[in-house]
Amino acid sequence: MKGTMRKVSALMLALVMVLAMAIPSSTSYAAGEQVKITVLATSDMHGRIYPWDYAIDSATDNTGFAKAYSVVKEVRAENPNTILIDNGDTIQDNMASLFNNEEIHPMIQAMNMMDYDAWTLGNHEFNFGLDVLGRAIKGSEAPILAANIYKADGTRFVNPYMIKEIQGVKVAIVGMITHHIPRWEASTPKNFEGLTFVDPAEETKKVLAELDGKADVIIGSYHLGEEGEYGAVGLAEIAKAHPQFTAMIAGHAHSDIPGKDVNGVLLVEPKNNGNKVSRIDLTLEQKDGKWIVVDKASKNIDTKTYPSDVEMEAAFKAYHDKAREEVNVVIGKVTANFLDQVDVLPGIPTAQVQDTALVDFINEVQMHYTGADISAAALFDSKSNVLAGDFKKKDVANIYKYENTLMAVKVNGKELKEYMEAYAGKYFNTYKPGDVTISFDPNIRGYNFDMFAGVDYQIDISKPVGERIVNLTFKGKPVTDEIEFTLALNNYRFGGLSKDGIIKESNKVYDSYEKFGDDGRVRDLIVKYVQEKETIMPTTDNNWKIIGADLNHPLKDKVYEMVKKGELKIPTSEDGRTPNVKALNVNDLIKEGKLAADSGSKPVPVSITKAPIVPAANVTYTVKAGDMLWKIAKQFGIDLKKLAEFNQLKNANMIFPGQVLSIPQP
Structure with a gap:
């Protein structure tokens, strides 16, 4: 009986083969026939499934996989020939680390649910070590891409590319990652142990040959961002050099690039957190x-106008509830608001133009655990604040x-000043006569502006940039090149300064x-510190200030009023990531017709006096609402004119709340 069945099976197989040869191949296409393919991309999702920001425990209307999923479903219904790609920085931030020990991380589960075709690794995937990353890779149903990561044996860590065939069209998706991970993870080499990261510009040549x-x-x-970092080229330069690419998806820089042509290559970037989904439409x-590409177009779809997918919200409700419960755990009390106002003016963050209790507190924690003489910290979110009440x-x-994580390193005065010039001095645009605001270099992110505690400066x-840190003192004495300190700073900055x-x-x-192991991140130390202290009283030591800018133009108040009313906007960088990138200048505003030139207020050059040398025993005073300069002078027992000259005030009647005055000493 079994022999008979084998004969029948053989006969059937032969018949199928004959029929297959007789039927024309389904992959044979007539000249002029067209296929339309859509590519959708997300990037830098940073732990967001629900449209929710757990840092403030509040709903958002344009973030998360659940929002992006609604876009994906709509586009797939329109064109089944749709490819879905995530461009990395996926499993970090927004309380995602709470689930690092899950067999399959919720962010990976969400991508599996959405049926992603490819996932390119991002630099933040390496924040938690290779065990966490390994579980994420194992749990992903989408192929993992990053051609420029090599293991010690010379083989690649993950796939360099994948090829998907759609109606006979072979679509290759090449994945690359920024090669600066060893720079940022320098303090935790186990996070990338045994791996080598090759410059993506060089690896691109190799992959295209393959x-x-x-x-x-x-x-x-x-x-990788459109522009490069640390002297390396960005994606725009790679696209320009390799027109073989039909399109390229950028990431890392959190930019909104709906589409631009770079030497025939269509370049897009979908911002971050699920705010946008990049759509590329190809006609072949x-x-x-x-198959020849005869048309291509792109746009960024704003998820704000789409509902959050109810199917996904239901699937991940337990994770959402757990994250909300965790972030609302009370760890201490706060006696007063860290900041009375987050912005000096709408669009100008207070904590980036003057010393505040907010950054001083981070530095206080860092000095506490390291025992360092000096500490450096940046404010990563310019809208941050902590209010009185429960911490x-x-x-x-x-x-x-x-x-x-937190590091401490021995430095001398020369190294300290070089660091300060690079990460404090160069952040600001150079003052020019007529400016009534201080502005930031559009090419420098806020997280690269460090503020220092333990020194006065x-x-x-x-x-000029490189000569801006002046009157630098430590415990009342000038900092010389030879003097040695212990400096506290985070591992990201430690790695960068070491490489430089x-x-x-x-x-x-x-x-x-x-x-402390996995409990040694700066966040964990802040929690530990607050729990130890139980009650936190925000204080500001006013150890630094910006000088060399005479902002007291007679029309300053008018300009400020226009900003507050929305009649003038504080400019932001093209990608929206850096606020306040150009100073409001009275002379320019008058020339542009945005400001009326009242009598006696014509634009005239303003001379700048050299910065005064502040004595070692420097005393400062922060102006409060209702203060008058003559009252402050009387309070400190000094001459009004002397106080005004010492602070380079052209108009003694124009001081403003939050302004820090230096008090001359006998």
Whole structure:
């Protein structure tokens, strides 16, 4: 009986083969025939499934996979030939680390549910070590891409690319990652142990050679910004050099790029957190037996106008509830608001133009655990604040959004000043006569503006970049090149300064990861510190200030009033990530017709006097509402004219709340 069945099976197989040879191949296409393919991309989702910001425990209307999923469903219904790609920085931030020990991370589960075709790794995927990343990779149903990561044996860590065939069209998706991970993870080398990161510009040449003749369409999914970092080229330069790409998806920079042509390559970036979904539409046509791209177009779809997918919300409700419960745990009390006003003016963050209790508190924590003489910290979110009342875990995530660990290193005065010039002095645009606001360099992110505790200093923005840190003192004495300190800073900055040769990695004296393990992140230390203190009283030491800018133009109040009313806008960078990138200048506003030139207020050049040398025993006073300069002078027993001259005030009647005055000493 079994023999008979084998004979029948053999006969059936032969018949199928004959029929297959007789039927024309389904992959044979007539000349002029067209296929339309859509590529959708997300990037830098940073732990967001629900449209919810756990740092403030509040709903958002344009973030999360659940929002993006509604876009994806709509587009797939319109065109089944749709490819879905995520461009990395997926499992970090927004309380995602709470689920690092899950067998399959919720963010990976969400991508599986959405049926992603590819996932390119981002630099923040390496924040938690290779065990966490390994579980994420294992749990992903989508192929993992990053061509430029190599293991010690010379093989690639994950896939360099994938090829998906759609109606006979072979679409290659190439994945790359920024190669600066060793720079940022320098303090935790186990996070990338045994891995080498190759410059994506160089690796692109290799991958394109490997793909030669294998694909009709090549899509680049690069966790890399349009512009480069640390002297390396960005994605725009790579696209310009390789027109073989049909389109390229940028990431990492959190930019909104709906589409731009770079030497024939269509370049897009979908911002971050699910705020946008990039859509690329390709039309291909058969010509001479080949598929040729005859049309391509792109746009960024704003998720704000889409509902949050109810199916996804239901699937992840338990995770959402757990995250909300965690962030609302009370860890202590706060006696007063850290900031009375988040913005000096709408669009100008207070904490980036003057010393505040907010950054002083972060530095206080860092100095407490390291025992360092000096500490440096940046404010990662310019809208951060902590209000009087309960201090909750979400407040920690609000003021310190990244997963950095804490380091301390021995430095001398020369190294300290070089660091300060690079990460404090160069952040500001140079003052010009007529400016009534202080502004920031549009090419520098706020997280690269460090504020220092333990030293007193001034930033003279009338001076050239590299010469702006003046009157630098430590315990009342000028800082010389030879004097040595212990400096506290996060691992991200430690790695960058080491790579730049500003500090020596061998001079490391403290590492919170070595001391506390996975509980050694700065966030964890802030929680620990608050729990130990129980009650936090915000204080500001006013140890730094910006000088070299005479903002007291007679029309300053008028300009400020116009900003508050919305009649004037504080300019932001093109990608929206850096606020306040150009000073409001009275002379310019008059020329542009935006400001009436009252009699006696014609634009005239204003001379700038050199920054005064502040004595070692410097005393400062922060102006409060209702203060008058003559009252302050009387309070300190000094001459009004002397006080005005010492602070370079052209008009003694024009001071403003929050302004820090230096009080001359006998």
